[in-house]
Amino acid sequence: MTAREPDRLADLPTPSLVLDETRLDRNIATMAAFAAERGLALRPHVKTHKSVEIARRQVAAGAAGITVATISEAEIFAAAGFTDIFIAYPLWLDADKTARLRRLLEAHQHGADPLLIGVDSIEGAERAAQAAAGLLHRLAVLVEVDSGHHRSGVEADQAGTVAAAAVSVGLDVAGVFTFPGHSYSPEGRRSAAGDEGRELASAVAALAAAGVTARIVSGGSTPSAEFADAGVLTELRPGVYVFRDAQQWELGMSGPDDIALTVHATVVSQRRDHLITDAGSKVLGVDRGSFSTGFGRLLDHPDARITALSEHHATITQVDLPAGSRITVVPNHVCIAVNLADEYTVVRDGAVIGRWPVDARGANT
Structure with a gap:
């Protein structure tokens, strides 16, 4: 200064x-402890703060990786040294996004966890495989499931079909994810978490029936995190918790x-x-x-x-x-x-x- x-x-x-550093650090520590106590990995969504400094504090407090919403966010955080990144979005890879995804994969550190992206259709999975041709070992996908928010994501019982199609074109299917966005209501937090757990469990079963093991079962908004089913989920992706609003x-x-x-x-x-x-x-x-x-x-x-x-x-x-x-x-x-x-x-x-x-x-x- x-x-x-x-x-x-x-x-x-x-x-x-204006950002109060003391409250920020307390919020980061509280959520990290909450996830750890329940045996859940924490992969916070950095679209909330869009800050390299804050993401570093989250990782230092125990976050396993970070979640982003866009390729451009992934580019910025990858350039800052983050290697465990999930683009939690059903990417439609046109020519521009294909070129940028390939640059991300080419720059991805040898031995690091693969870059994760979301898919919610057979067509999306096929385009992802084509985009990453020759670099598939640096990419993995999670199948997005609609758990009640009714935005993007497949029905849980269709997740196995998408996963099988992704495997057939050479993709590593790491698991499933959802966003329980209908938790944003005074009476909806607990019920949305219940929907999340039920639909993700159904999706995991659908993958298993297709011969795919879900290593990652990802969910959790800030309002629903308190009620997340640790018997189903393996990780949480809240974002707003760092600041509250x-x-x-x-x-x-x-x-x-x-x-x-x-x-x-x-x-x-x-x-x-x-x-x-x-x-x-x-x-x-x-x-x-x-x-x-x-x-x-x-x-x-x-x-x-x-x-x-x-x-x-x-x-x-x-x-x-x-x-x-x-x-x-x-x-x-x-x-x-x-x-x-x-x-x-x-x-x-x-x-x-x-x-x-x-x-x-x-x-x-």
């Missing part, structure tokens, strides 16, 4: 993305003291029945779950609600503060807020201690 940079939160320009707060999973990432903003206008702050949709994102009570929360004013967003304005009700007041906003979906920022301002005990880049910002291809 240079002498010109602020060393007090009160001196930061707003809006700024307003969604986790409203799901009852986190209290204000758990939230490590916030946006520091300024009240720029005081109206009769609302305030306006300078953190709008270009900073907070616009995600709002069906259970959310607003577009984010105020860390120090839990009764306040963000009722509307435009690009550079947020409308806040149920709190009375004068113009010029500094406020601490908790985004609804922290993954979106991170992807909108260039860097984290890192603080410890209220003092600014440095800045970390959002290394994979915009790495969406």
